[in-house]
Amino acid sequence: MSHVKEIIERLEKVFPNKLELNFSNPFQLLVAVILSAQTTDAKVNQITPKLFERFPTPKDLAEAPLEEIEEYIRSVNYYRNKAKFLKEASRILVEKYGGEVPKTIDELVALPGIGRKSASMILYNAYGINEGIAVDTHVARVSQRLGLTSHTDPQKIEKDLMQITPKEDWGKLSNLLILLGRYVCTAKNPQHHKCVLRDICPSAV
């Protein structure tokens, strides 16, 4: 009854298996993901070019005054918290990981501003590591509508998805469900007519 494989195959034909966040190395992805909390990827992409240019390395962010970081990210919400997260996370990257982004969920989650969703997202999209499934608001909603879970708690949803999905597809599944949720299976008016899963979706009319 686990038609996840079928779901992935169909989604792969219409969506790319990647984030819409712009980044060119693991550190940039980590920064972008911290900024993307409760914020659209499009908004984050508006400010990251100048941010990455001014602060190319963790060392640059770690040494920057909080106020200067805030200037560069002021147009995203929660910018004060996020500025602190960026500076402190960068400091830890420098002091504990030699300026590299760590490759386990536990190490990533220990960084300020990085929760389980962000950690899974970074691991897969920076390194291709499938250690968890990033469950954001899109993945949660779409999974419920598809009948892949009956839970609302992201942790429980992730557990359900992990059990019905081959481990090598965890990151891919998350990326694809996010795009489906963003463009087709929207929160308010789901576009059933343009959904490639409508014939196997319990929620489609």
Next chain:
DNA sequence: CTCCCGATAT
């Protein structure tokens, strides 16, 4: 469960 907190669409 409360706080963080701006831009854009309606």
Next chain:
DNA sequence: ATATCAGGAG
């Protein structure tokens, strides 16, 4: 003016 967007920390 108000809804929507869409995580993490304390």
